[in-house]
Amino acid sequence: MNIVRSIPGRIRFAADSPRVMPLLQQKLHQAVSDRQVEIAFVFNPRTGRGLLTFTADEELTRLVLLVVEDVALLVSQPELAPCRTADPGDEEACALPAPGSYTGEERKLESPFMIIARKVGRFYLTRLFMPPMLRPYWTLFTVLPLLLEGLKSLLRGKVNVSVLDAAAIGASLTMRDFGTAGTIHLLLDISETLEDWTREKSRADIAALYSGDNRPVWVMRKDGPVSVDPAALVAGDMVIVRSGSRIPVDGVVADGTAMVNQSSMTGEPMPVKKSIGSEVFAGTVVDEGRIIILSEGVGDETRFAKIARIISESEGLKADIHGQAVRLADKIVPFSFLLSGLVFLLTRNWMKAASVLLADYSCAIKLATPLSVRAAMLEAARRGAVVKGGRHIEVLSKVDAVVLDKTGTLTEARPMVVDICPVNGFSREFVLRNAACMEEHFPHPVAEAIVRKAEEEGLHHEEDHAEVEYILAHGISTTMNGQRMILGSRHFVHEDEGIEIDDAETYIQRCSHSGHSLLYFAVGGRLAGVIALEDPLRPSAHRFVRRLENMGMRRIIMLTGDGYPTAKAVADELEIEEFYAQALPDEKTGLIDRLRDEGYVVAMVGDGINDSAALTRADVGVSMKHGADIAREACDVMITGDRLDSLMDSMEISRKAMRRIRRNFMFIVGSNTLFIGLGLTGIITPAMLALLHNSGTVFTCVHSMRPLLSGGYGQED
Incomplete structure (x- = not known):
C-alpha cells in the first residue's frame, strides 16, 4: 500500500488487496472521531486505486497521511507500526485484526469427526482396560437410558424403532452378549450427537450473521x-x-x-x-x-432480525419431519415382535425367538434404505446438486410447486452493456471509450459493466481528461479538451443539466419497454449517446422453465425485488405466467405459506440473504453456489454449478430413489416372510435361514447402490 498523489483535501493511494480497506476505514474513523469532518472513501478493487476526499485543511491532510502511512506499515511489518493515530496505551486500537474479523466474535464448534473419533476411542479403550468382571455392569449402565426409552414408548402405546432397539439390546443382555449391546448403544449415541451438532451449528451460524459487525x-x-x-x-x-x-x-x-x-x-x-x-x-x-x-x-x-427468527423457527419445524427410512422401520417393528412370538409358540425355544429380534425385517430396511438415499444424494451431487440430508430426498420427490427468485437465479446478477446508441454525430466508439474512462474510477457493478464492455471491444481509454467528479446519486462528470462530459441518469442529464434528449426518445422508449437500465452520456452540453444495460438471463433459464412444466409442476412462480417493468420483461421472455415484483423477504415467506396452506409441496429457489427466510419456510429450499452465505446455509439443496437443470435432475433422482425404497420394502417383507416360513416348517435349517436372510440383505443393499455401480440414473428402474 502506498500514496500515489496528495494535495490538501485529496489523497489518492494504491493497495495490493481490498482486504486492508476495513482496517484503513477503522483507523480513519478513530483519527477523526473528535472532529466534525467527513472523509469520503472510494476504492476500486479492479484497479487497486483508492481516493480519500475531505475538507482542504493542511493539518487534517497531514493527519490523514499519517493514518495511511501507519496502515501501510502495519500491513507490511505489523511489529514495527508506531500506531501514531491511536491513544497512548490503546493496544486494541493498534492491533491488526485478521481479515474478516470485523463481524464480532464467533463461536467455534468442534469438528464432528473429532466427536465421533473420541466416542469410538473411548468405547474401545474402556473395553480394553476395564476388568472383564466389570464390563457387564458398565454395559448395563450405559444402555439403561435406551431400555427406559423403549419402555416409555411401549407404555404410550407406540411400537416403534425405540421399542425394537430396546428389545434387541434386552435380547443381547439376556444372551449375555454384552459386546453387541454396547455396540448398538454406541451407534445410536453417535447418530444423536451428530443431529445435535448439526442443529447447534445452524443456530451458531445464524446468530453470527445477524449479530452485525457490533461496531459503534x-x-x-x-x-x-x-x-x-x-x-x-x-x-x-x-x-x-x-x-x-x-x-x-x-x-x-x-x-x-x-x-x-x-x-x-x-x-x-x-x-x-x-x-x-x-x-x-x-x-x-x-x-x-x-x-x-x-x-x-x-x-x-428490524426486518433482518425477523428473518433470523423465521429461519430458526423453520429449522425447528423441519427437525420434526421423519425420513422415509424411519417410517418404514416403524411399520415393520410389530411384524418382528409377532414373528418372535410365533417362533416361541412353535419351538418353545426362547433363544430362537430372541434371535429373530436380532435378524428381523427391519435389519435390511435400516441398511438398504439409507444406502438408497445416500446413492441418490451422491448421484445428485454428480449432477451438480448437493442435497443436505436424506429427508430432503423424500420431499424433492413430491414437489409440485416451484417459486423462483429472479436475480442470481434466472439471471446472472452481473449487469452488462447490451447496446450503445450514439446521437448528434458522435460515434459509438467515442461514447463507450470515454464512458469507460470515467467509470473505471468507481467500483460499482454498472461501472464494471461499462469498463468490461470497452475491454471486450479493445477500446483503450487514456486519461486525457481532468479528475472525475462524482455527483452523488446522479452520475459523474469530468472535463476533456475544455468540454464538460457527464454520464448518469436521465434526471441528472436532462433535468439537472438541462440537456435535450429528444433525439434519443425513440430509442429510450424501446429500451424502457424491454426493461433495460439506461445511462445518458453528454459532451459540451449535447447528448452524445445512451448506454443500455441489463442483467442477462442465464442461457439455460428458458429450458429450465420448460422442463419444470414437463415434470408436471402445478405452479411455477417468479419473485423479484425489481420493479414491475423489469419483472414483466423477464417473465414474458421466459413465458412465466405468474410473477410478483418488488417482493420483500416477508412477502416471499407469506407466498410460501399460502402455497403450503393450499396443499402444495413447495420448492423455493434463491441465492440472496433476502431469500433465506423463504428458503427455510419452503418444503425444500434450493440455493446457488454463488449465493450469500446465509442462503447456502439455510438451503436444503445447493446447486454447485451454473446448470439450473441440476434441480430437475435431483427431483428425478429422488423420485426414482423413493420408488427403489418402496420396492426394497416389498422385497424384504416378502422374501423374509418366505424364508422364515420355510424354516419354521422344517424345509430349511436355521443355518440356511440365516444364510438366505443375510443374502437377501446383501442383495437389497446392492440394489440400493445400483445407481453408483451402473454409473447413474440414466435408465428407468
Whole structure:
C-alpha cells in the first residue's frame, strides 16, 4: 500500500488487496472521531486505486497521511507500526485484526469427526482396560437410558424403532452378549450427537450473521454526534451512516442522500438512490454518500432480525419431519415382535425367538434404505446438486410447486452493456471509450459493466481528461479538451443539466419497454449517446422453465425485488405466467405459506440473504453456489454449478430413489416372510435361514447402490 498523489483535501493511494480497506476505514474513523469532518472513501478493487476526499485543511491532510502511512506499515511489518493515530496505551486500537474479523466474535464448534473419533476411542479403550468382571455392569449402565426409552414408548402405546432397539439390546443382555449391546448403544449415541451438532451449528451460524459487525453507531444528540453501542439504540434515534457502512436500523432518511446497496433485502443488483423520505433497512450498505436515519425498528424489531427468527423457527419445524427410512422401520417393528412370538409358540425355544429380534425385517430396511438415499444424494451431487440430508430426498420427490427468485437465479446478477446508441454525430466508439474512462474510477457493478464492455471491444481509454467528479446519486462528470462530459441518469442529464434528449426518445422508449437500465452520456452540453444495460438471463433459464412444466409442476412462480417493468420483461421472455415484483423477504415467506396452506409441496429457489427466510419456510429450499452465505446455509439443496437443470435432475433422482425404497420394502417383507416360513416348517435349517436372510440383505443393499455401480440414473428402474 502506498500514496500515489496528495494535495490538501485529496489523497489518492494504491493497495495490493481490498482486504486492508476495513482496517484503513477503522483507523480513519478513530483519527477523526473528535472532529466534525467527513472523509469520503472510494476504492476500486479492479484497479487497486483508492481516493480519500475531505475538507482542504493542511493539518487534517497531514493527519490523514499519517493514518495511511501507519496502515501501510502495519500491513507490511505489523511489529514495527508506531500506531501514531491511536491513544497512548490503546493496544486494541493498534492491533491488526485478521481479515474478516470485523463481524464480532464467533463461536467455534468442534469438528464432528473429532466427536465421533473420541466416542469410538473411548468405547474401545474402556473395553480394553476395564476388568472383564466389570464390563457387564458398565454395559448395563450405559444402555439403561435406551431400555427406559423403549419402555416409555411401549407404555404410550407406540411400537416403534425405540421399542425394537430396546428389545434387541434386552435380547443381547439376556444372551449375555454384552459386546453387541454396547455396540448398538454406541451407534445410536453417535447418530444423536451428530443431529445435535448439526442443529447447534445452524443456530451458531445464524446468530453470527445477524449479530452485525457490533461496531459503534453514530447518533445525533443535542451536543452533536456521539458514538453509542448498537444495543443502546432505540426507536426515534437519529442515526448517522456514512459511505461504506452498514445501516443498523430500519427507518426513514431524515437528511442527506446516498446510494444504498440493498440486495440483501430486495435482490436488486444495483445500488438505489435514497434521499429524504426514503425507507431504508437494517443490513443494507451505504455505497456512497452520507444519510441521517430516523430509526423506527431497532434490534430484534428490524426486518433482518425477523428473518433470523423465521429461519430458526423453520429449522425447528423441519427437525420434526421423519425420513422415509424411519417410517418404514416403524411399520415393520410389530411384524418382528409377532414373528418372535410365533417362533416361541412353535419351538418353545426362547433363544430362537430372541434371535429373530436380532435378524428381523427391519435389519435390511435400516441398511438398504439409507444406502438408497445416500446413492441418490451422491448421484445428485454428480449432477451438480448437493442435497443436505436424506429427508430432503423424500420431499424433492413430491414437489409440485416451484417459486423462483429472479436475480442470481434466472439471471446472472452481473449487469452488462447490451447496446450503445450514439446521437448528434458522435460515434459509438467515442461514447463507450470515454464512458469507460470515467467509470473505471468507481467500483460499482454498472461501472464494471461499462469498463468490461470497452475491454471486450479493445477500446483503450487514456486519461486525457481532468479528475472525475462524482455527483452523488446522479452520475459523474469530468472535463476533456475544455468540454464538460457527464454520464448518469436521465434526471441528472436532462433535468439537472438541462440537456435535450429528444433525439434519443425513440430509442429510450424501446429500451424502457424491454426493461433495460439506461445511462445518458453528454459532451459540451449535447447528448452524445445512451448506454443500455441489463442483467442477462442465464442461457439455460428458458429450458429450465420448460422442463419444470414437463415434470408436471402445478405452479411455477417468479419473485423479484425489481420493479414491475423489469419483472414483466423477464417473465414474458421466459413465458412465466405468474410473477410478483418488488417482493420483500416477508412477502416471499407469506407466498410460501399460502402455497403450503393450499396443499402444495413447495420448492423455493434463491441465492440472496433476502431469500433465506423463504428458503427455510419452503418444503425444500434450493440455493446457488454463488449465493450469500446465509442462503447456502439455510438451503436444503445447493446447486454447485451454473446448470439450473441440476434441480430437475435431483427431483428425478429422488423420485426414482423413493420408488427403489418402496420396492426394497416389498422385497424384504416378502422374501423374509418366505424364508422364515420355510424354516419354521422344517424345509430349511436355521443355518440356511440365516444364510438366505443375510443374502437377501446383501442383495437389497446392492440394489440400493445400483445407481453408483451402473454409473447413474440414466435408465428407468
